[in-house]
Amino acid sequence: MNETEVTLVGNLVDDPDLNFITTGKAVSKVRVASTSRYVGRDGQWTDGARLFLTCSTWGPYGEHVAETLRRGDEVIVKGRLKQRSYETKSGEKRTVFEVDVSAIGPTLRKGSAVINRIQRTPSAPSPVPAMDETATPWNVPSTPVEPWPTPTPAGAGQPAAPPL
Numbered sequence: 001m002n003e004t005e006v007t008l009v010g011n012l013v014d015d016p017d018l019n020f021i022t023t024g025k026a027v028s029k030v031r032v033a034s035t036s037r038y039v040g041r042d043g044q045w046t047d048g049a050r051l052f053l054t055c056s057t058w059g060p061y062g063e064h065v066a067e068t069l070r071r072g073d074e075v076i077v078k079g080r081l082k083q084r085s086y087e088t089k090s091g092e093k094r095t096v097f098e099v100d101v102s103a104i105g106p107t108l109r110k111g112s113a114v115i116n117r118i119q120r121t122p123s124a125p126s127p128v129p130a131m132d133e134t135a136t137p138w139n140v141p142s143t144p145v146e147p148w149p150t151p152t153p154a155g156a157g158q159p160a161a162p163p164l
Helices: 059-068
Strands: 004-012 017-020 026-039 045-058 074-087 093-106
Touching (some): 004 045, 017 059, 026 059, 026 074, 045 074, 059 093
Parallel strands (some): 045 093
Antiparallel strands (some): 004 026, 004 074, 026 045, 074 093
């Protein structure tokens, strides 16, 4: 599919708005304001145009957004840009752009964050089928893997230099 993926960095204009559709599925909407900045000819930073986008996050992910983020938080948003046209009650035709969020989180430029991981229950179906019998229900190797092995000190494993 040729969907337009965007990454946006900006600030939340309001607290997330959490609602539930008729099927009971959660949807969290946030408005993100992003202002471009550039250095002008005089060498000073200048604010450019402001962009306001409504960003929607669905299901449990939307609930996590509503629990975590607040007005004024600087966030990074990744998702699919969607265009929607509609007609107002007075007959005016309008077009809006929205982001269907695939990832959102606070930036750490001006603060810190603590992640509270959600524990999955063993009865929950695995999103990815296990590749072998040593994997857990969530397809994680049963033995921890060291992603950054400890480097070998310089000269280790080399024969000692002959005495002078």
